[in-house]
Amino acid sequence: MSAYEMNFDGLVGPTHNYGGLSYGNVASQSNSQALSNPREAARQGLAKMKALMDMGFKQGVLAPQERPAVNVLRSLGFSGSDTEVISRAAREAMPLLVASCSASSMWTANACTVSPSADTADGRVHFTAANLNCKFHRSIEHPTTSRILQAMFASEAHFAHHPALPAVTQFGDEGAANHTRFCRSYGDAGVEFFVYGRSAFDSRYPAPSRYPARQTLEASQAVARLHGLSEQGVVYAQQNPAVIDQGVFHNDVIAVGNAEVLFYHQDAFLDSDRVLAELADKLTRCGGRLQSVCVPRAAVSVQDAVSSYLFNSQLLSRADGSMLLVVPEECRNNASVWNYLQQLISGRGPICEVLVFDLKQSMQNGGGPACLRLRVALNERELAAVNPGVILTAELHATLLAWVEKHYRDRLSEADLADPQLLIECRTALDELTQILKLGSVYPFQMN
Incomplete structure (x- = not known):
């Protein structure tokens, strides 16, 4: 039976703004209080979706969250009508209003962790919503995320949904931004690669000193248990704390994988040799062969990787077996990164083409092509069971563009919130x- 990887891109919400809420995310913090353009942000995201769909990649859409999150403000003691709640929050606690207006759900790589049916004990695709409890503005997302995912993947025969892990620091879970799957083909059993920043219970694991390590080993282990993954189908690796302190807040800012290929920076992991050996061994047992592409620090510094979002790219398999790397315009604007990419595609490795997109609106808020999409491997029966309303077509793309033009503002400041x-x-x-x-x-307002 044929199987495919679908990318479900987050549709940028109408409150897209630069609140600078994500400590440890250099782009988010450096653009705090800048004027945003929600309409252009949504257009840029839709343009990427449409271009990849036109190239033959299967593409879906994940809806944004309701913002401002008035229900969250009410839970924090603001009362009265909806208007009164917003006005009082603006007067008394503007940072809380800004957080309740965040459009950060556009980063669907953080929505959940997904394990395909070929890997799970019960033969269903498993989803665990990420609790994102490291940041308040993101910790409020998972209830709505779960409802949206259940509406998209509703068949209990094919899909299993798990609520977010306990919202405590020991189980900090950032979703698919710290998770990659390797396999020979999407329908085969594979190896799921969980990358964490720290251990909640074992002080032997080094931790960053400047920025927080958001993902814990214990959260990754819990997700693997919930999904019914075998020990032979899982590899855990720790992020290098030194790169977290340089702004690598998720693994997908320093590494990306697809099928049998891992594209990563030399400084991405602790104990890289052990990690690569375990990945290679377990993938071999699944019938695959790991191809690792290491970017040396001498060619691209961590600072350049973070500023360009080189690794926050989409690595996509083309029909001929070669791979396409989808990068933001910032990669072309960085001389060392662009020189490296030209050498990469001129070689004999698996990555043969680089495709550049203008995603400035989302990049200024701290996320590139990989942040904007959630990967879901599906066989033919599972694909047929997906809600057809969320699968991108030319008609849906045109409808969504018209919807954005109708409803989105072309500028948004903090005062506008x-x-x-x-x-x-x-x-x-x-x-x-x-x-x-x-x-x-x-959405909460639809259920009141």
Whole structure:
């Protein structure tokens, strides 16, 4: 039976703004308070989706969250009508209002961790929503994320959904941004690669000193148990704490993998030789052969990797077996990174082409091509069971572009977040979107 990898890209929400909320994310912090353009951000994301769809890659859409999150503000003691809640939060605790307006759910690589049916004990595709409890503005996402995922992947015969892990520091879980799967082909059993920043219970593991290590080993182990993964199908690796302190807040800022290929920076992991040997051994037992492409620090520094988001790229398998690397425009604008990429594709390795996209609006908020997408490997029966409303077609792309033009503002500042009209605009847009994507009632305002 044929199997495919689908990329479900997050649709940028109408409150896209530069709140600078993500400590440890250099781009997010450095662009704090800049004027954003939600309409252009959504257009840029849709352009990438459409281009990859036109190239033959299977593409889906993941809806944004309801923002401002008035229900969250109410849980923090702000009362009255929706307008009064927003106005009081703006007067008394503007940082909380900014957090409740974050459009960070566009980073669907953080939505959940996915294990395909070929790897799981019960033969279903498993989803565990990420608790994202390292950052308040992201920790409020998982209830709605779970409802959206269940509306997209509803068949209990094919899909299993798990709630987020306990929202405590010991089980900090950042989803697929710290998870990669290696396999010979998407329908075969593979090796799931979990990368963590620290251990919650074992002080022998070194930790970063400047920025937080968001993913814990214990969270990764819990997800593997929930998904029914075998010991032979899992490898755990620790991020190098020195690169976390340089702004590598997730593994997908320093490494990306696909099929049998791992594309990574020389400084990405602790004990790299052991990690690579274990990956190679376990993938061989699955019938595959690991191909590791190491970018030496002499060619690309960690600083250049972070500023360009070289590794926050999509690594896609083409029909002829070669691979395409999808990178942001910032890679072309960085001389050392661009020189390295030209040498990479001129060689005899598995990566044969680089495709560049302008994603400036999302890049300024701290996420590139890989952050914007959630990868889901599906066989033919599972693909047929996916909600067809979220699978991108030319018609859906045109409809979504028109929807964005109708509902999104072309500029948004922090002061605008206190505008009660923004809440009305967002709810009107999302109510229409759930009909377009055939999701049903997934937002709090639709269930009140």
